[in-house]
Amino acid sequence: MLRRRTTVLAIAALALLAAVLASLALGSRAIAPGHVVDALLAHGGDRLTEEDVIVRSLRVPRTVVGLAAGSALAVAGVLMQALTRNPLADPRIMGVTSGASLGVVIAISVFGLTTLPSYLWFGVAGATLAGAFVYALSARTRDGASPVTLALAGTALDASLTGVVVGVLTVNQQTFDTFRFWAVGSLAGRPPQVATWVIPFVVVGVLLAFATARGLDALALGDDVARGLGRNVGRVRLGAAVAAILLTGAAVAAAGPIGFVGLAVPHLARALVGADHRWTLAVSLLLGPALLLTADVLGRLVVPPAEVRAGVVTALLGAPFLLVLVRRARTVTA
Numbered sequence: 001m002l003r004r005r006t007t008v009l010a011i012a013a014l015a016l017l018a019a020v021l022a023s024l025a026l027g028s029r030a031i032a033p034g035h036v037v038d039a040l041l042a043h044g045g046d047r048l049t050e051e052d053v054i055v056r057s058l059r060v061p062r063t064v065v066g067l068a069a070g071s072a073l074a075v076a077g078v079l080m081q082a083l084t085r086n087p088l089a090d091p092r093i094m095g096v097t098s099g100a101s102l103g104v105v106i107a108i109s110v111f112g113l114t115t116l117p118s119y120l121w122f123g124v125a126g127a128t129l130a131g132a133f134v135y136a137l138s139a140r141t142r143d144g145a146s147p148v149t150l151a152l153a154g155t156a157l158d159a160s161l162t163g164v165v166v167g168v169l170t171v172n173q174q175t176f177d178t179f180r181f182w183a184v185g186s187l188a189g190r191p192p193q194v195a196t197w198v199i200p201f202v203v204v205g206v207l208l209a210f211a212t213a214r215g216l217d218a219l220a221l222g223d224d225v226a227r228g229l230g231r232n233v234g235r236v237r238l239g240a241a242v243a244a245i246l247l248t249g250a251a252v253a254a255a256g257p258i259g260f261v262g263l264a265v266p267h268l269a270r271a272l273v274g275a276d277h278r279w280t281l282a283v284s285l286l287l288g289p290a291l292l293l294t295a296d297v298l299g300r301l302v303v304p305p306a307e308v309r310a311g312v313v314t315a316l317l318g319a320p321f322l323l324v325l326v327r328r329a330r331t332v333t334a
Contacts, residue, residue: 005273012286019293023063024055026297028305031055062187064195065254066296066310067289068202069187070261072251074288075209077262078269078280079244082216083237085147090263091248094150094241095157099130100252102161104182105168109175116182117193120253124201127249130157135241139234146223150241185258185311187296194254201250206285208243212236213277220275258311260318261288267322291317 024036031039031051039055042048048056076091084093091097103126107119134157138149169176215236218226223233251258269283295313302308 001274005279008272009279009282009286012283012290016286016290016293019290019297020063020067022297023066023293024059027054027059027300029054061190061192061195062296063293064192065190065198066187066293068195068198069251069255069258070289070292071285072202072205072247072288073258073261073292074265074269074284075206075281076244076247076251077288078266078277078284079209079212079216079240079247080262081266082219082277083147083240083244084151085220086151087267088263089151090259091244091252092154092158092257094134094154094244094248095130095161096127096245096248097252097257098158098161098165100124100127100249101165101179101183101257102126102130104253105165105175105179108178109168109172114178116189116254117191117197120194120197123253124249127252128245130161131241131245131249133157135238135245182256184309185256185314186309187255187292188307188309190254198250198254201246205243205247205250206281208239209247209281210278212239212243213281216240216277217275255292256311258292258314260314260322261292264318264321265291 021033021036024040025031025033029051031054035051036055039049039052040060042052042056073091077089080089080091080093081087083089086093100123103122103124104119106126107113107122111119111122113119113122134150134153138146138153141149169179215226215231218229218231219233219236221229226233226236248262265284265288266280269280269287273279273283292310292314295317296310298317299308299310299313
């Protein structure tokens with residue numbers, strides 16, 4: 001089993017490397033891989049060519065945001081599914097995505113901010129507050145922050161915040177025009193500072209996720225068994241929830257509410273390496289950005305020079321992929 005898992009991890013790493021190279025080389029103007037390497041190694045000055053500028057100023061920030069957002073969404077999906085014991089859970093289940101959306105809407109409608117760097121922090125703050133509220137509300141119930149209470153509280157808050165967002169957009173055309181470009185989910189037009197601001201959140205969230213991996217394995221056996229194994233159930237849940245909130249908030253604020261990455265990738269990872277959360281998280285960490293970057297590249301190539309947003313492509317790819325997984329699972333069960 002260890003050999004198979006190691007092989008899967010290596011293949012996932014190669015797939016991610018290929019996706020990164022494709023993200024840097026392909027688009028409305030294709031650039032040879034050799035020129036991509038030259039552009040990355042160029043030292044600047046008057047020697048920079050047009051291809052160097054395209055790679056370094058446009059595609060590198062876009063690729064870095066894709067790496068960060070894809071990793072964050074996939075790892076957050078693993079955590080959410082473990083916390084709620086729900087295979088259909090994704091990063092939206094704790095109201096984090098709708099919280100980020102409300103933060104962005106407030107930034108645009110109240111403060112008049114119209115550029116992504118200016119309202120990025122509002123998205124992160126909205127996501128963090130929404131996730132913290134859901135967890136705090138669940139923890140105060142009789143059963144504590146159990147899978148059921150987390151899912152119910154998160155779903156209720158998500159519906160409420162979504163209603164507020166829709167209400168604001170309905171009466172404010174200018175806010176709607178700005179918000180819709182963020183809401184569709186995309187890696188395009190992300191300046192370098194976005195990647196710089198998002199990466200620390202992702203790094204902390206990923207480290208915290210791996211720190212809770214063994215505890216999540218115990219929780220999968222039930223709370224009583226986990227306590228019998230010496231795990232502090234409340235601490236494990238809190239750590240996983242904080243990690244999921246940080247990861248989802250950062251990814252959604254930077255790239256918009258991109259769907260299916262956090263839902264489909266954990267299922268694929270478990271199908272490849274089993275239910276051990278350490279391996280599931282490691283494989284998801286690689287497959288998430290590989291999927292998102294691949295979707296982004298496909299979106300650039302479908303109707304050049306125009307683009308199909310990455311969020312649209314992930315939905316188109318994710319739906320049939322999940323159907324295949326469900327059919328495979330039912331076949332194995334039968």
